[in-house]
Amino acid sequence: MQIDYKQAAEIIKSCDDVHILTHQSPDGDTLGSGYALYFALRQLGKRAAVICPDGATQRYAFIGEGYTEESFEAKTVIAVDVADPALLGSVRECYENRVDLCIDHHVSNVMYAKKTLLNGNAAANCEIMYRLFEELGIKTDNDIARCLYTGIATDTGCFKYGNTTADTHRIAAELIGYDIDFARINREMFDIKSRERIRLEQHILNNMEVHFGERCGVLCVTDSFRSELGVADEELDGIAGLPLQIQGMEIAVTLKEKSTGGFKVSMRSAGRVNVSAICQQLGGGGHINAAGCFIKADLDETKRRVLELAGKALGELN
Amino acid sequence: MQIDYKQAAEIIKSCDDVHILTHQSPDGDTLGSGYALYFALRQLGKRAAVICPDGATQRYAFIGEGYTEESFEAKTVIAVDVADPALLGSVRECYENRVDLCIDHHVSNVMYAKKTLLNGNAAANCEIMYRLFEELGIKTDNDIARCLYTGIATDTGCFKYGNTTADTHRIAAELIGYDIDFARINREMFDIKSRERIRLEQHILNNMEVHFGERCGVLCVTDSFRSELGVADEELDGIAGLPLQIQGMEIAVTLKEKSTGGFKVSMRSAGRVNVSAICQQLGGGGHINAAGCFIKADLDETKRRVLELAGKALGELN
Incomplete structure (x- = not known):
């Protein structure tokens, strides 16, 4: 009540x-x-x-x-x-x-x-x-x-x-x-950040994929990414927004591989793209600038589905 | 008036x-x-x-x-x-x-x-x-x-x-x-930062000297540092506080080589050390958490003078 x-x-x-x-x-x-x-x-x-x-x-x-x-x-x-x-x-x-x-x-x-x-x-x-x-x-x-x-x-x-x-x-x-x-x-x-956190963020910014003329950054947290960096999932808290630090970025996408298969998708927007609308089309939801969904597919297919909608939304900005 | x-x-x-x-x-x-x-x-x-x-x-x-x-x-x-x-x-x-x-x-x-x-x-x-x-x-x-x-x-x-x-x-x-x-x-x-700025900050954080158990970071902006990175002085605005991002850092020191000889010293404090008092002893001044001075000496001697006082101030914290 x-x-x-x-x-x-x-x-x-x-x-x-x-x-x-x-x-x-x-x-x-x-x-x-x-x-x-x-x-x-x-x-x-x-x-x-x-x-x-x-x-x-x-x-x-x-x-x-x-x-x-x-x-x-x-x-x-x-x-x-x-x-x-x-x-x-x-x-x-x-x-x-x-x-x-x-x-x-x-x-x-x-x-x-x-x-x-x-x-x-x-x-x-x-x-x-x-x-x-x-x-x-x-x-x-x-x-x-x-x-x-x-x-x-x-x-x-x-x-x-x-x-x-x-x-x-x-x-x-x-x-x-x-x-x-x-x-x-x-x-x-x-x-304040720990030395390890600084190193992790540097690695992420230097290795993420960029699409649509540096307007969309994609971070793939696969099992091999985790073991390569030696980080647990809780250490990856708060990374979803990192790509938005870069001038011109409108959308940040994080794809986290789940042990049970599929990917947890987190999207962040710099304010012009409604990522909640994108995630809703993928069966999820959230806020205008921070949303998520789950996609039961392999990495390539997951990425393809997300990027198709992200590219469409970015195209509508122009 | x-x-x-x-x-x-x-x-x-x-x-x-x-x-x-x-x-x-x-x-x-x-x-x-x-x-x-x-x-x-x-x-x-x-x-x-x-x-x-x-x-x-x-x-x-x-x-x-x-x-x-x-x-x-x-x-x-x-x-x-x-x-x-x-x-x-x-x-x-x-x-x-x-x-x-x-x-x-x-x-x-x-x-x-x-x-x-x-x-x-x-x-x-x-x-x-x-x-x-x-x-x-x-x-x-x-x-x-x-x-x-x-x-x-x-x-x-x-x-x-x-x-x-x-x-x-x-x-x-x-x-x-x-x-x-x-x-x-x-x-x-x-x-928001440019790609170049992100790279510059990464370089600085990864290459600075640390002293007194990671409590004092020293950045030496010598002529060779500038030419190695290919940056002009105006692109180095705002770097003085960077080392304080790291957990445990109390003092950040930036030594900028002047074309006329000597070093412009900028000091930043995380709040516990009064860097204005240190800079005053070196002929400069400023605020408690942000101060500066000029030292007419070579790099080693400049560093020695600053670190002597920084070490003393850190020692007094314990």
Whole structure:
């Protein structure tokens, strides 16, 4: 059942002993939402624990500074930024049917929780948390400001993407008034890479295929590509948009070979081509600038089908 | 003479036939300020022309969309984001002694204009333009919003750097309410690189020296480096911070060999080391995270002097 901010605030006021769930492969927005909620619940005198399906990476450790781990039975379960119970990963079985409240900004939320506070217009889930805390009369402090800022910066590419709204900037204006080193946070989140990641990205940019006069870059992540580079799939997170760094590129295509056969296709657009429309024709979907589909075929046939539609879309631009 | 917003507004109200000067090697902030002032002056029914010392690059062409070139004798000259007449490049001789008003946010401004509106707290000069337009009662439109947003995004690294203030975000909140494709602007400004630039950055990252356990990267731009890569000095703009992309790096040092002998030293810090203090000891200066100096010595001796101080500063962190 979908509820509004006031109703969600009522649930939080009357709950206790809360397990807060983030999604697996946690990013700054789910962690920022989770820890901000923890600090808010502590302010209300309640006991809370953040449950992160497969643990947060060292990169995000700063978000939870000041958090004290405590073990207790949950009386209330709240999921943040989790659109689907499948994203609960290792804790899915334990929590799937007992999420009391889900706070989310994905319009694709499958409404698995007893109550859901959903705002698809929020660029980041942390924007929803901010409004909810206003409703609750929570006093923003340095910890909460750090968490919420990190989540908002994460999901907007530091205010760079089109999902950024006037509200996003207004909330950021307030949050940076607290004692948070947002420049350091942004550096950690957006600028720093490991030596291995730098090498991987270089390899990708230097070896991808280009089509239609350098307007479409295609990256084929086949089994032989993986073993040649010695990388696991999780290390390939975020590579789909890499080709769009190059001047003139309109479409980036990543074809990932699946162990069960066929290819997972990820498409990214620089803004002029609607890749969701292309993926829909191939049985998938997504957003205008980021979409995907699955094609059960060999590499050549997969590429042929994708490039046919990509070439047509590029032709229509002229 | 330094003046305030009200006095600057009076000058603009009573002026006409304005030549607006940007600095050489123009960036988004000087161009955004210049064209925004042009659109504001047109709104006030005045004639204006933007004079860009060595022309703007294609990259920034979108800023001046809607601008009409007109040739006329200047009755008033206004410089925007120009801290020193030396930055007027090819038009210095013509305008140096006749700048009526300078609008700037560099505390290093040498006060060469008859009147100067200076606000060193503004992250971008376009923030000053925004306040000045408020004072003048200028109605923000899509053209002005595009110019001001571009300038603010340029000088704050899209709200990423520590110079960003609550005001910066508040102004951005208003500006993105107009019909501007800020996501496209940010993509053009921050994400896109030429193939040549990508290759250059790869070469630099793969070939720089590292010291003190990968915490200090040193890039030596000697004459042989330049000829080996076949790059001119202007293509090396913005490389000084590259080493800081790598996890764990605290200091980036660039040593540029000068044709007249000696090395121009640029230092960048990830935030923990004060490189201005190091450069001051070497006869230079700058900001805490970005500073420089000149050392009249050969490469080995230059490197020795810089690394001695860098190593000492890194040692003090532990």
